[in-house]
Amino acid sequence: MSLNRIIQTAMVWSIASFYGSVMLVTMTLSAIRRGPRAFFGYKSRPDRPKCLDDPDLGTHGYVRLKTSGLRFHYVAAGEPQKPLMLCLHGFPECWYSWRHQLKEFRNSYRVVAPDLRGYGETESPQPSGYHGWPNFSMAHLTNDVRELIEALGYSSCTLVAHDWGGAVAWDFTINNPDLVDKLIVMNIPHPAMFQKYLSTHFSQFRKSWYMFFFQLPWLPEILCRSFDFELITDAFQGKEMGCRRSGAITDEDLEALKYTFTRPGTSITGGINYYRAAFKTFPPRSYKGTKVQCPTLLIWGDQDGALEVGLTEGTDRFVPDFTLKLVPGASHWVQQDQPQVVNGHMREWLKE
Structure with missing residues (x-):
């Protein structure tokens, strides 16, 4: 192990341990105040929410990928002979995050929204749990996208992505320019911009505390499951991170998201392992000098509680054919918070 890697690992674990200590105290006080049974308990959800089968x-479908052998679940709308629009979700979400786009673009595209590996009805690689993080490296995630396009019967796609799906989409497009005709990314910066901005803006570093906290074993899973996945409720309906539009995320929508992490054979660990693999895979990939060759649209809700708008600045240095559309008053969950505005930007840009 190189000296640089040792230093990086020590720094990450030091920061992770600090936030782990803070969260351990916070979680203990919450368990005392609201009761251990409430803290450690979450509802059994044997009944599948009806909205998932709307x-x-x-229609729901499954494909098994060649390299990993994992069976991927997806929902597809639109005729198979139409061009492919592949939609990649973020954390803590599933294919259902693209419900508005599935309905909007089905007349022009074959819109396919998969559950990414470790999410929903898509299988999680073994070994599971904390020690399974190597199976969630960027190389594995981008290979999934490559094989998904092939398994669906296409040679390229319009790639649409948000949050962690967006991180995968950026990397995939940079390294597979022949497989992406157009790229639409939502509330996730180009990786080169994120690396630079995080190291120069303490405000963003502070907002990214959870990325370090997620490096720890077990404790992040306990926090996420506490109070019946209250983290998901706060993420989508809370004051800091939640959708700004009233009714954007209904109680049924929340149940659908929670169901994907509580159904038999599933857990929140898969999603958390994306963060673990990203930090533990040193050295981080260098994006200096790399370009996105295809036309790219970046849509950004300017009220994102986790990622600052400043992360969009300078993206055109890496994306020659670049368009930025800010959505005023929209949260991190922009395609669910303001679906009409987002779909309008997408439709107009795709026509161009």
């Missing part, structure tokens, strides 16, 4: 959103 026929207006499309």
Whole structure:
């Protein structure tokens, strides 16, 4: 192990341990105040929420990928002969995050929204749990996208992505320019911009505390499951991170998201392992000098509680054919918070 890697690892673990100590105290006080049973308990959800099987959103399907052998679940809308629009979700979400886009673009595209590896009805690689993080490296995630396009019967796609799906989409497009005709990314910066901005803006570093906290074993899972996945409720309906538009995320929508992490054979660990693999895979990939060759649209809700708008600045240095659309008053969950505005930007840009 190189000296640089030792230093980086020590720094990450020091910061992770600090936030772990803070969260351990916070969680202990919450358990005392609200009761251990409430803290450690979450509802059994044997019944599948009806919204997940809404026929207006499309049909459910499965494909098994060659390299990993994992069976991927997806929902598809639109005729198979139409061009492919592949939609990649973020954390803590699933294919259902693209419900508005599945309905909006089905007449022009074959819109496919998969559950990414470790999410929902898509299988999680073994070994599971904390020690399974190597199976969630960027190389594995981008290979999934490559094989998904092939398994769906296409040679390229319009790639649409948000949050962690967006991180995968940026990397995939940079390294597979022949497989992406157009790229639409939402509330996730180009990786080169994120690396630089995080190291020069303490305000963003502070907002990214959870990325370091997620490096720890077990404790992040306990926090996420506490109070019946209250973290998901706060993320989508809370004051800091939640959707700004009233009714954007209904109680049924929340149940659908929580169901994906509580159904038999699933857990929150898969999603958390994305963060673990990103930090533990040293050295980080260098994006200096790399370009995105295809036309790219970046849509950004300017009220994002986790990622600052400043992360968008300078993206055109890496993306020659670049368009930025800010959505005023929209949260991090921009395609669910303001679906009409987002779909309008997408439609107009795709026509161009």
